[in-house]
Amino acid sequence: MAPSGGTMRVAELPGVGQPARITTRPVPQPGPGEVRVRVEACGVCGSDHFLQEGGFGAKVPWPIVPGHEAAGRIDALGEGVTGYAPGDQVALYYISTPPGDRWAAAGRPNISPHVTRMGVDVDGAFAEHVLRPVASLVRPPAPVPPAVLAVLTDAVATPLHGLKRVAGLRAGETLVVMGVGGLGSSAVQLGKAMGARVIAVTRSAAKQQLARDLGADVVIGANDGDPVAAAREAAGGYGADVVIQCVGDARVDEQAIAIGGPGGRVVLIGGALEKFSVRAAEIFWRELSVLGSRGFIPDDIRDAIDLWLAGTIAVDHLVAHQRPLAEADAALGDLREGRVFRTVLIP
Numbered sequence: 001m002a003p004s005g006g007t008m009r010v011a012e013l014p015g016v017g018q019p020a021r022i023t024t025r026p027v028p029q030p031g032p033g034e035v036r037v038r039v040e041a042c043g044v045c046g047s048d049h050f051l052q053e054g055g056f057g058a059k060v061p062w063p064i065v066p067g068h069e070a071a072g073r074i075d076a077l078g079e080g081v082t083g084y085a086p087g088d089q090v091a092l093y094y095i096s097t098p099p100g101d102r103w104a105a106a107g108r109p110n111i112s113p114h115v116t117r118m119g120v121d122v123d124g125a126f127a128e129h130v131l132r133p134v135a136s137l138v139r140p141p142a143p144v145p146p147a148v149l150a151v152l153t154d155a156v157a158t159p160l161h162g163l164k165r166v167a168g169l170r171a172g173e174t175l176v177v178m179g180v181g182g183l184g185s186s187a188v189q190l191g192k193a194m195g196a197r198v199i200a201v202t203r204s205a206a207k208q209q210l211a212r213d214l215g216a217d218v219v220i221g222a223n224d225g226d227p228v229a230a231a232r233e234a235a236g237g238y239g240a241d242v243v244i245q246c247v248g249d250a251r252v253d254e255q256a257i258a259i260g261g262p263g264g265r266v267v268l269i270g271g272a273l274e275k276f277s278v279r280a281a282e283i284f285w286r287e288l289s290v291l292g293s294r295g296f297i298p299d300d301i302r303d304a305i306d307l308w309l310a311g312t313i314a315v316d317h318l319v320a321h322q323r324p325l326a327e328a329d330a331a332l333g334d335l336r337e338g339r340v341f342r343t344v345l346i347p
Contacts, residue, residue: 171195
């Protein structure tokens with residue numbers, strides 16, 4: 001347990017476009033309703049790079065400690081916390097909302113205008129310790145390796161939210177997954193688990209092979225000819241029932257919309273800063289739904305954990321690259337340059 005009044009190491013971003021740097025901060029002390037978690041693993045996600053590039057706007061309190069895809073063990077309880085004890089393994093939900101929030105009360109805390117986001121609005125888990133409200137804890141029903149538990153909270157929970165709660169993917173439908181990175185590789189597996197016929201569109205030969213290994217029925221090279229025409233043809237000629245867009249690229253947003261079939265649902269989860277263009281007639285003529293999917297909710301983390309414990313999904317490729325906290329900036333560079341699906345920091 002960290003001593004009261006001690007210090008801890010963190011990796012912080014000083015400002016927009018600046019590299020992460022290692023520094024020390026006071027070990028935080030939990031207030032009422034909070035716990036302190038000793039971070040055992042934190043995934044480095046595309047959203048962390050998005051933050052570094054200024055994608056979350058002017059309200060970020062620089063310098064900020066990133067990190068929202070995390071797991072660890074409780075090491076201190078704040079006043080009034082019950083049901084947990086020091087040593088308990090927990091996954092962390094990165095969002096908290098104020099008391100009485102109507103979106104949270106409706107089971108949709110992720111879309112509340114009043115969210116406080118770990119690693120964006122308050123310091124996150126690129127650190128040895130982090131504070132979280134007790135309501136943001138998800139306790140796995142059985143032990144899970146820390147790195148696995150960390151990536152389940154986002155790399156799996158995010159596409160799960162998009163496919164299950166936003167698109168309502170049904171067995172027997174055709175799903176096109178645009179991009180087989182950290183999110184898309186999970187989407188391929190989740191689509192198969194939900195009974196869909198899965199078509200994966202991705203660039204590199206290595207990711208194409210991974211998509212096949214993870215169960216994709218058809219794999220299309222994004223740079224081989226016209227991927228839109230190829231995906232529509234593979235989906236029966238009229239387009240797909242569901243398209244999930246996992247790439248931070250406005251051009252791929254346009255491709256995803258073009259691939260959606262009559263009555264189809266196009267789910268956008270890749271974060272691009274650029275605008276995309278589409279004609280309204282392309283949407284209403286097909287009664288196409290273009291849907292945003294923002295992160296996930298705690299039940300998505302629980303579902304992701306259950307799927308991994310059942311052996312339904314694999315995350316070996318997401319936890320294969322691990323670095324110490326001191327190499328946080330190198331981990332962000334690996335992600336930016338596309339050298340890895342994910343890096344997991346081990347503080």
